[in-house]
Amino acid sequence: MDFTPTEEQRAASELAAEIFGDLSTPERLAGLGTAADAELWKALCAAGLPGAVEETGLLGLALLLEEQGRTTAQVPFAATCVYGLVAIGAHGSAEQRARLLPGLRAGESVATGAFPARRGGVRTETGAEAGVGTEAGTGAATVAGARADGTARLTGAVPVVPWLREATHVLVPDASRTLWLVRTDDAGVRREPVETTAPWSAARLSLDGASGERLGGADAYPGTLAAARTAFAALQAGVCAGSLARAVSHTTTREQFGRPLSTNQGVLLRAADAYMDTEAIRVTAYEAAWRYDARLPCTAHALTAAWWASEAGKRVVHTGQHLHGGIGADVDHPVHRHFLWGRQLDAHLGSGSQLLEELGDLMASGVNDVSEAYEASEGQA
Structure with a gap:
């Protein structure tokens, strides 16, 4: 590569x-x-x-x-x-x-996706669960009246969708992992503003017989989910790099007892750890993106990037805030925005333990990619 x-x-x-x-x-x-x-x-x-x-x-x-x-x-x-x-x-x-x-x-x-971060929980009309990326019961999208022209009526809700207030279209997966593109100005769509950790103009999505058009085939859901995880991991790499840059600038110019804070061993070690974490997020996101572009199996790599972005990302933004000392606690200081974004991306991608569980399931299944894993799990069921 x-x-x-x-x-x-x-x-x-x-x-x-x-x-x-x-x-x-x-x-x-x-x-x-x-x-x-x-x-x-x-x-x-x-x-x-x-x-x-x-x-x-x-x-x-x-x-x-x-x-x-x-x-x-x-x-x-x-x-x-x-x-x-x-x-x-x-x-x-x-x-x-x-x-x-x-x-x-x-x-x-403007497009967005009602793709929660964790598998399991979107239910069909018969109550069967499918992997759509959220904790059980936190999202729903059922399909009625599917037509030969690739359109259908969707009903359900997703509690938090980023940038939904700005969006003209939202991509919604149903319980069978089919993707549906829905216009937000449709009469069956309701958007209720919600507050998130970072100011992402988010909203709750409610669908009540909303018109949707099908997007792609069986590979559309796993491919889009892998691409989204990779993209948001790369966004986290930038957030962490910005936080660390602010911390380096502050500690090299702020003096204590006649010398810069950056000369203290504890500060150097914290900054070095943050740098290595940031590089780990970046390189795993790059690898997943490169494999996606090369049309190679990339689901495990996207999960790996998401895990680093979630686990290491919050360590870095905490470090950035801590290395600013007292002013790091000021919610109006620029470094506080990096802290909020880092924690929001951590929540959006899913906790590290959840992502590791999904990665472990994928590796234990002995298949190359998530689309094959879904087929295997459905065959066992």
């Missing part, structure tokens, strides 16, 4: 770093509340960065999301790309791609 960025990936990453750095400043972020930054989103889309993901692949998206994470930029970039451009580009029909992708590239449409 080779993680060296292509010329196109490098150029897109550098452009993203410039835009995020110029517009996603602490002063602007402080005034947004939980709303998305409309000006920044417009600038990103005008620069063609969402659309560039179709050319640079999931690894290219990982590089862009790192830059977003460094500044905790408040835009639905990860959700729109992974649940919209990547999912539809990989699994949509020719008609769906022609109809939906132009709006997503231009920023006129």
